[in-house]
Amino acid sequence: MNLWNKLMCYSRRRSPWLFHMNSGSCNGCDIELVASLTPRYDAEQLGVRLEGSPRHADILCVTGPVTRNAVGAIKTVYSQVCGPKAVVAIGSCPATTNVFIDSRTLDGPLDKHIPVDVYVPGCPPRPDAIVQGVARAAQILADRAANKPVVEVKAELPTEEVRQ
Numbered sequence: 238m239n240l241w242n243k244l245m246c247y248s249r250r251r252s253p254w255l256f257h258m259n260s261g262s263c264n265g266c267d268i269e270l271v272a273s274l275t276p277r278y279d280a281e282q283l284g285v286r287l288e289g290s291p292r293h294a295d296i297l298c299v300t301g302p303v304t305r306n307a308v309g310a311i312k313t314v315y316s317q318v319c320g321p322k323a324v325v326a327i328g329s330c331p332a333t334t335n336v337f338i339d340s341r342t343l344d345g346p347l348d349k350h351i352p353v354d355v356y357v358p359g360c361p362p363r364p365d366a367i368v369q370g371v372a373r374a375a376q377i378l379a380d381r382a383a384n385k386p387v388v389e390v391k392a393e394l395p396t397e398e399v400r401q
């Protein structure tokens with residue numbers, strides 16, 4: 238790997254930019270995502286930044302159980318994030334469609350439509366769990382950019398140190 242690629246891997250791991258997409262959530266997870274960026278949980282100290290355009294982002298964070306209306310937009314936004322990219326499913330809704338499982342307005346879960354790299358469980362998940370999920374996605378990005386094998390992590394709960 239040349240110096241430029243090493244620098245890119247380092248930046249991806251140390252400063253992941255996020256794009257947030259709501260696929261029909263109740264807003265509980267969205268509020269927790271915003272809380273994770275506030276000074277109390279301070280994801281920005283890890284270099285995390287919320288971006289307004291998927292074209293500038295490295296990580297796509299999806300909340301909500303994936304309504305039929307949202308499917309097209311999810312696929313479009315996913316295709317607009319430049320590679321290497323990672324997807325974080327925030328909350329139980331995108332992972333399983335949660336309590337809305339039998340709704341005829343849904344077409345979830347999320348991994349039916351796009352590949353998901355990290356699942357952050359909870360309804361809603363705590364901000365520290367979201368920070369941990371994003372940190373894991375940043376590591377996956379760096380591994381992908383370096384062509385290293387990525388270890389699949391389906392669910393991660395915050396450790397005791399992160400909770401304090």
Ligand code: SF4
Nearest residue numbers: 262265266328330360
């Ligand atoms: S996981 Fe819970 S809090 Fe999050 S969008 Fe679904 S119902 Fe709302």
